[in-house]
Every structure is written in C-alpha cells, then in structure tokens.
Amino acid sequence: MSLTAEKALPYPEVIPYDKQSIPVPGTKRPGQTAHYQNGIWGLTDLNTPNVLRTLDEIFESGLKAGKDREFLGHRPIISTSPLQFANKFLWQTYGQVDIRRRHVGSALVSMFQRGELGGGEYDTVGIWSANRPEWQVVDIALQSYDKVSVSLYDTLGKDSVGKYRINHAHLTVIFSTVDHIPTLLKLAPHVPMLKLIVCLDELSAEARTILKEWSATQNVQLQELQEIEAYGKEHPIEPIQATPQSIASICYTSGTTSNPKGVLLKHMNLALATQSNLYGLQLPDDGTLLSYLPLAHIYERICELCIIAVGGRIGYFTGDPLRLLEDAQLLRPNFFPSVPRVLNRVYQAAMLGGNVPGLKGALFRKAIQVKLDKLHATGNATHVFWDKLVFRKIQAVLGGQIMLISSGSAPISAEVMDFLKIAFSCEVTEGYGMTENCATCAKCWPDDPTSSGTVGPPQPINEVKLIDVPVMGYTSEDKPNPRGELCVRGANCFTVYYKDEKNTRETVDDDGWMHTGDVAEIDQCGRVKIIDRVKNIMKLSQGEYVALEKIENSYASAPLVAQLYVHGDSLQSYLLAVVVPDPVQLASIASKVLGQAVAADDMTALARATKDMRVNTHILQTLTKEAKRNGLKGFEMIKRIHLTLDQFTVENGTMTPTMKIRRKDAYNMYKTELDNLYALGEPTSKL
Template sequence: MPSFKKYNLDKQSVEVPGTRKPGASGKFDSHYRHAAYGDALVANIREAPHIETLYDMWQNSVTKYGGNDFLGHRPFNTVAQTYGGYTWETYRQINQRVNAFGSGIMHLNEVILGNRQLNRWSLGIWSHGRPEWFITEMSCNCYNLVSVALYDTLGPDAVEYIVNHAEIEIVVASANHIASLLENAEKLPKLKAIVSMDALHDTVPVPGATSAAQVLRAWGAQKGIKVYDFNEIESLGAEFPRKHLPPTADEVASICYTSGTTGQPKGAMLTHRNFVATVGTNREGMLLTEDDVLISFLPLAHIMGRVIDTCSMYSGGKIGYFRGDILLLLEDVAELRPTFFPAVPRLLNRIYAKLVASTIEAPGLVGALARRGVAAKMANLAAGKGVNHALWDRLLFNKVKMALGGRVQVILTGSAPIAKEVLSFLRIAFGCVVLEGYGSTEGMATATITMADEYIPGHIGCPRAGCELKLVDVPAMNYRSTDQPFPRGEIWIRGDTVFKGYFKDEKNTSETIDAEGWLATGDIGFVDKRGCFTIIDRKKNIFKLAQGEYIAPEKIENILGARCNLVQQIYVHGDSLESTLVGVLIPEPETFLPFANAITGASVTAGDLEGLNKLCQDPKVKNAVLKELEKAGKAGAMRGFEFVKRVHLTTDAFSVDNGMMTPTFKVRRPQVAEHFREQITAMYEEIHASTPAAKL
C-alpha cells in the first residue's frame, strides 16, 4: 500500500535565498521551493540514480518484478457477449511482447516499407488505455523511436494535422479507428501502414463470403497502406529479432499534442529526462509499492495518465485497464478493487452527488444518522485529527468505501479545480488520502500537490520536490508580487520536469519558456503564509466589460461547475460593450430533473428528452437555476460583476464532434459564442429591457 513522507504543514514552501530582489522590470522575483528541498531540486530517482531513461526504468522493473502480475484487462466473450474478470500478464511476459513487437515494427519499417533512414522516427498510437498501448510505447523506448499519442476523441481534422505534422508513417490503433484513417488516406500522404491492436480474423461465417479483415486489407491496398494486426507484428519480431537501441536522457521520448481552444494543436516534446525527473519527484511525496493496484482509465494521450501509469510501473504495481466506456467505469472498479484511484473533478463531482443523495440527503433514519456521522468526521478533519472515526466508519462509512471497491488508499485529482466541500467530503467518506495536484502537459503534469495529511481544502499545495515556482506581475489585471496580505501573479515553473519545447514551433516555444528555463503557465495564483499556492484567475482568454473590469471566464466556469451540482457544462459570455455576463448551461440530468420537477410539479423521467427540453425553457426553472449559480458564486468568493445575470438552459451539449470542445474537454469559446449567438443576443435584450441603464 502507498506510504507518505511527513512534512511540516505549517511551512510547506520556502523562498530560495538570494532571489527576493527586484528584477529587471523592478518587480520582486522570489522563487519558491518545497520546504524540505530548499537547497536543491530533485532531478532523478534518488534510490536508483542509474536510471536515466524510460528504457532504463523498464529494464529495472523487469529485473526486480519479473514474475509479478503487471497489466490486466477484462476480455470480452463473443459467445456470451459479456466481459469476464481481470486477466493478467507479468512484467516478464509483457517484456517478451515488447521485444517481439518492437523488433516487428523495426522490420516492418525497414524491410517491408523500405525506410532505411538512420534518423529517429515517430510512431502514432490511437486508442484508449489497454495492454497494447503500453507495449507499443515501451517498444518505442527500447528502439529509440518517438511515440505520438492521438486522442481517442480527436476528430479527423486534428488527426490529419498531427499525423502529417509529426511525419508519422505507422499508426498503431484500435480497430474502431482503422476505417477513419483509410477514409482520410488521401490527406495523409506519409502514412504507409496501420497496425490493429485488435485481431483481424480472416475467417468468415458463410462459405464464399468476404471477412471484415479482408475488406480492410483490400481497402488499405487500394490506398497504398498496409494493414496488419498486433499478433502479426509480434510474429514478425519473433522471426526477425533486433537488438535494443537505448535512447539517451535528453532525447525526445514522446510528443504530446495539446489541443488549444484556438488554432492547431501544439506538439510538446517530452524527453526521457523529463519522465525520469517526474517519477523521481513523485517518489519524494508518495511511495507506491508492488502491492498497489491502479485503475487506469485516464486518456494516455494526456500526460497525467501517462505519468501515473509510469510511476506504477516503476514501483512494480499492477495496472488494470478499464473497458473503454466511462459509464461502466465503476463496474470495472468494483471488479478490480484498486488501491490507487486517479480521477478528474467532473467524475468526482458525480460520485460526490450520488453519495450525498444516498447519505446526508436521504430520508428518515438513514439521513439523520448520516448527517451526524458526516458532522462528526468533518469536525475531526477540521481539527487536524485525520479522516477516520472508529464508530462512524463501522456504522456507515465502511459501506460507502465499497463504491470504489473497498481498498482505495489514495484518490488523486487534477486537471481542473475541485470544490472545497467536495474534497473534504471525499476525504471523510472514503477515509483515505485525497491529493489535489496541479500542472500542465509542458511540465509533465507536475508542479504542486497537496500533502497527504492536509486537512485545509481550497488550495493546490506546495511545489513538488523537483520544481520551483515564482509569481510574475500581471499589471493589466492588477496582480503583483508585492500585493498584501499575500504575493500574487502569474505562476511560472522551472525544473527538469519542464519540456524541451514545441515540435517545429520556435515561436510558441520562445513565448512559453524563457532563456532561464521558466515555463509560463497563464494561471494566476497567490502563495499564503503556510507556503501553499491557490489558483485565483486565468491570464489567457480575459476580456474587459464595459465598465473596465477584467473578466477571466474560465475561472468563473470552474467555480460554478465545481460548486453547483446542476451543471454538466457551462459557458460564460461577455464583451466590452456590455456591463454584465450571461451564461449557457447544459444541466446534469441526474440532479437537474428532481430539482426542476420539484419547481414545476412535473414528473419528467430520465431519457425523456422532450420533457427535459421543456423544463429547460421554463422561466421558473431558469430563475431557480440562476439562484443556485448565485449561491455557488458566493461560495467561490466571486466578485459582483462576475455573476451571470441570465442563463440559457439547453440539452445541446458542447462536444468534440460539434466543434465546441477540444479533445481535452476545454470549451472552444468562439465556436460556442457563434452557435448560441441568437440566445446570447436575446438574453442581453432581456437585460436591457428590464434595466435600461445596464448597458453603458
């Protein structure tokens, strides 16, 4: 089970001596480090300094844990049409497959495709997490290739851009993506081969018929693209084995494309040194062991998921992959019974809402007991007495823990803010460590994290052992490092976890990393007296209202989304000609339906889209939702001009398919504004009609 180092909660970060001085611009330039690592940042895995690359790391794990179970998945029974329990392959078995697949890929590239180039080349991976994903990536590390992840939710336009931009000639993909690649083959002139992670069977149910595999291969031949399956490449490798070509620390291990809200994706070049420094940094806070079991469902095209899986691999733990359907995730969790549960706030908010409904909001004796139990455990938590309670755990919370399989020791959340009340409730409900981390793709998702025994919510913790942070003035938004009571500014990060730069993009690289290696995040924060950082604003996507106040809509959306359980998605809109904000909200059906039914007296049920749309259009429901958003805004300490004054409720959700979201689930603001232009205009007209002086 995981173990944690103990640190002083009252002094979590320190200023680096000699840095508190005016910089060239006259502003203070204090650097902050974890209090236990003020003298030097961690740049490697301290108990294994010989490990310099992901290749070294994998060889180390195979040597130490060869006979241990490593990768697990739930096989599908095509006859019964059901999924079985988890089946496992050991570190040694996976290593044999890595060697075979890597050798096969090298033979395919050089002999069959005729690519005799001596320089390194990129291999594309397109699938949700599964054993073949890891095998493909580790094959790249063994033969000094560059892995390039394609988002499982990316549309064909972004896939086309990345495949061409990274000059990918071979894509390893799950079978459901093969048709998309072949359909767009004319737009992918460099693509020469596709390897299916799923078996392509040439058998046919009816004599004389053509199998799906034969159709795909023939289609590929017509497009000039060879189509294989994973087993064929492994067989090629077994027949034509290759010696490993170990990489060096500063060579690029992977290009991770970050999909921005505007423009084309940017390819972040992540080196072996970045990965090793990140694992070393994570080891300084939490020690995973070979007894730990990880549920892997976060997209491996996102760096957070990759880092967590890599840390587990180094520790000799077991990684169980989900089936690929997020709606069935908790069934996989119940089957796997993990000890480590990494997640994102959106999922944890849903779990929180269900637990609240079945405990403190439950009717009768159950609800009364739950409210007493929660109050008692919350009081203990606030007093720094931990998350366990002998009586209430036995009476109530041991049953609650079964929602995540009953063995979870650590929940890790990141990628977006999570509300204070949700974080605290999860801590006492599951009686485990709940960590909140902060980082970005460019910094290996590793910048700050809360400590294991933290009991005060609402911040992102202190710098990691391998990172230092500083706050840079943003005068236009009135944030300065000299602010009282706490310094404020844009958060910048430095350390061996910071990426090498953007692939083929010197302009964005120079705008993101300065000459001293500092990474500008675009996030505004402050550091408190304990040395903990808190995100309070966003530098990008800001605009002015008519009265001159600066608005960071993403910050507002995060607050409302985290604190109002009626929100599934929300977009906050404003511009320099208006003095108020309006919003477009897609409700969360599970919580919205009982809320709206109670207001209107209706009895709309889940799945009744027509009834749900009618509730969204009801003026009484809109007004009630606005009041809930106001409560959430007050709880999030929003300023008066940051509150939305009108809201449009709709079931027309933002998605990657309709172009209103990026594959990393960020809102594409111009596209959403255009899509809801008519409704936005109508909301402002209503505001102007009711308060003629509102428009300045």
C-alpha cells in the first residue's frame, strides 16, 4: 500500500450527501442545537487507531516514504540584474532535509542548554520570512527538538512585529531573511531579550561585515544559517520526541482592534488537524503543492503538513505574485491551496477572455452551460468534449495537472466555486477554520452537486453546535434550518491564548466549546453555511479583518460627516459607506465644486448635489485624508460612498435607543445602492 493510500483514507464508494453530518442523540439542549459529527468518519481523537499525534510523527511519516524522494523545491536566482530565475525547480530530498533539521535542532538545543538563548516560559524561536524551503527546514527542526515556533507576519506593521510579538513571546532568537534584519536591529533597544538573529540568506562579504558590526553595537549576535548548521553538525544531538501535549507553536491572530492574540497550539492540535484533512485526500503518491500563501498563516501550514505526511513535494513560488502563473506552469502542481482574492481573479480573467462576440464566445457560453447543468445534476465536473475544446487552456494556466484547489481564509461566492469546478475539471473545495482550531472545522465533500455556498460538514476531528443569538434573531429552532453562533470542539482546538486569560474565558467555555463569533446555519444535508458575524468585525476577501465601528469612529471626526455607516462584504476586498453629510458643510462643498451658490437650507439643491459625482468624489477625497490622519490602513479605508440626506433614526429602525446604528437594518435600507456600488467592480485608482 502506498503512503498516500495508507494515510489519506478514501471516501466510501457511495457517499451519503444527504447526511453529511449527524446530530448526536441526547445532546440537544434549550437554546442550542444538538452536537453534529461527520457523517462518514464520526469523531476522531487521540485514541483513534493509527492517527498522527505529533508533528515529528508527520515528518517521520514523509521520511518513511523514501529518503531520496523530492521534498522542498525552489527556483534559484540566476541573475540579479535583471532579476531572473531558473526555468526549473531545484529540489532537496527528504533525506537531505532530515540531515539539515538535525543540524539546526542540535545547534539550538546546545545554545538553549548553555543559557545563551531562552529565559522565557517556553523555548520560543521566531521565523520572519516569506515562503521558502528554509522556512520549512527550520520549522521541522523546531518540531523535532522540543522548541516552540513563532511566525512573524508583517500585516500589522514593523512596530507591532517588534514591540509586541517579540516581547510577548520572549523571542531570544529569530531566523530572518536579510531584508528584515535592519528592522530587527533598529528594534533591538525595545526588545532586550533578543540575542541572536540567524540570516536565512547567504550574505556577501561586505554585507556580512556591515550587519555583524551593526548587530554588535546593539548587543545582538548575527549568524548565517550555514554557521548554525555547521555547529550542529559538529555537536549532534538526537531528536527529542514530542508528546501530544507538548507546545508546538504560538500563532498570532491579526489583532484588529487591539494587540494580536497568541494562540497556544500543542502538537496534538496541529497533528490531528492534519490527520483530519487527510481523510478523503485524493492525490498521487508524489503529489505536489504550490506554496505561495503565507506560511505564517495556519491555513498554508496545515496544507503543507498534509503533503509532508504523505511524502509529497512542495514547490515554493519565487515570491513575486506576477510570476505565480509562471511558477505554476513550471511546477505543474496537483494541489493549489488558495484564497478568494486569487480565485476571483482567475474567474474574472477567464470570463473576460472567453465571453467574447462571435463563435468563440458562443462556444464558451455553451460549454459553461452544459457543464454547469451536469455539475448540478450529478456533481461530476468533467466533460470529454468541452474540456478538450474550451477548458484545456484554462487548466494549462496552473500547469495542467491540478487535482485539488482549496479555498479558505474568507468566503467565496457559489458562482465562482461552480465555475472553478467546471473550468479545472477537478475537486474544488471550500473549507472553514480559524487559527484557534488549526484552520480545521468544516470542509466540502467532492462531487457534491449543491455544496457551493456552504463550507461543508464538520471535519472528522470536530463536533459543532449552534447556540442562539436572540439579539440578532438567530435561534436553534429557526425553520427550515437551525441558526446561531457556531461553536466547535475537538482535539484540534486550542484551549489558551498565551498570557491572555480574559480573551480565553470569552472564547472557550467550561465544556471546552470554542465560540467562533460566526453565525451559521446547518442545512438539511448537514452542511454548515456561514451567514453573519456576532460582532461587528468582518473579514474582507483578501483575508484582512476590519472592525467596522472603529472605522466609523475614525471617519466621524471629519466635520462634514453628520452620520456614517461603513459596509463590508466578505466576498469583496474593499469597504463602502453611506454618508449623511452635514448640510452646512455640504452646501459649502457643493458651491465650490459646482461653481454656483447652494444654500444650506435649500434641501432640493442639496439633494441634487448628493447625486453629482463631482461632489461625491470631493467628499470621498476629504474622508480619505481624515482616514490617513487617523492612521487607518489601506484596506480599512472606504473606497466608494453613497451620499444621502436621509438620516439613520430610531423611528426608521436603523438606530438603537442608545444611538448606535443597527447594521443589518441599515444595510437593508441601502441594499440596492450598496450592491450597485460593488457592481462597479474594484476601484482601479488609489485615493
């Protein structure tokens, strides 16, 4: 039996699409649904036979497939001026990575034992790098030598990376690419525990001299990765076997309104999440993944752990999004983990290229309709004739060997999902998860004719339930389907935010249920569908969280704003707003922009001005200046606005008695206008 077949348990010959999750008898309680478990595999845990229990077991599993198997690949740089990459991937084998992880791990253990590093609650080690083979080599070393990895991802700005995460996790050593080293050295006075920076890049003699001299002035040691490996080779230590309860990683959330939360993940959390995602995985024995989503995010880490567990290959992109398709065509991957932001562009480009006048456009539309009809009737996404005639070119964009495309991190529309299925003639699945449950909670099954728009049933490692959210009108007794806040429990779920008892108590209850903050319904097939958020924090299509009330407060300080409602859609990458301008300010702006006097009490003229695009543009530019002044990030800024003189009031149901906007009602009031603004497409110019 191949390793893939051994670890990736197949779906049964007859898949019970009508019972994808099953309520556990006797678990229904007032104010909540029963507990739902996977309809095929039930509930997996640490005691399930042959499951992966620790991360070092995952690497050993891949290594078992053969030391000479290709493992980590990249395109070497063959010219820096102009920048040019080789037209093939250079591979390290499982055996070579085994040696390197032993060298890195041995060196780190020695330094921690001697007291050169450490001093915190855990032996934490930071990694600050884009995706590359060295990222995985270092992480596997940490998994194998009882060290706790901390990934640094620069979404919150360098100040946050330094002054909060490094201090909070007590990082005494950070493996970093050369481009981040100056930032770390500038931060050194604010992070006195940082003792060692390990450069993942090979430095020129001049750069080495300059950086080592600079680091010495900051009382920080600088070494190159090859120096660490050389030391570990001379002082070998056998790998330290992990236990399921060993701490593996502190993975930080994005921290929208406050400091990011450090999710404390154990080996069993990550290993059993990986095991859960292996169920039903359909890839060849040498299955290849294209790695471009940030490894600092839990979604990509779990996908790569799945590939490692079955002895597959991981090819890392060049780091340039403009070369991503070139990388794909050279690598010819089987597995393409992705996000809606990228998949939406694939969809838009395909539709633009195919939906043209004449015979070509007619054939394209016919092919789509025929395949959609077949997909919705049978779940089968292939067609012998139309795949060869129309869709072969689309499939070639990603190398022509794609067998699995996964979409995660944000919602994606059912229309796009269906198109991707018929265009690539492969399994295209949407999943749902969070850092707190290792990106594992629910996932769609293959060949399900009606799964698009849902995130599928609970994973085998999870059970889920819904609890009532009466303030929002969602209850477990709703018809035709129960609705409520989605709660999840399982061996993949975290139990503690590091050094954060308050947020831990608010998220994990006494029975071990993790409250996601997302409102869901469970449909009649047992699938989960995310429909709302409990709190006014939402995620844009590129994966960035935004706090809508915080943004509203930032704009409200502008004198021209009487009222403002910020609206976001998780299928879109930018925000809109309904703005009720102050009449005096609007009159002044209108007079200036239109070149004619407009009085503040002339409601007819003011109403006319709100519909003039010149006035609209001027007000949006003014609001953007206010946003920048208040320090909003680019993705937090409003990109289009609808102007109106009709105020939000208690009487029309859009405000509470405490004068807070009722978001759902405000959206319903302006649904047409807001939907029309999104229909214009993503703004092309930056304000």
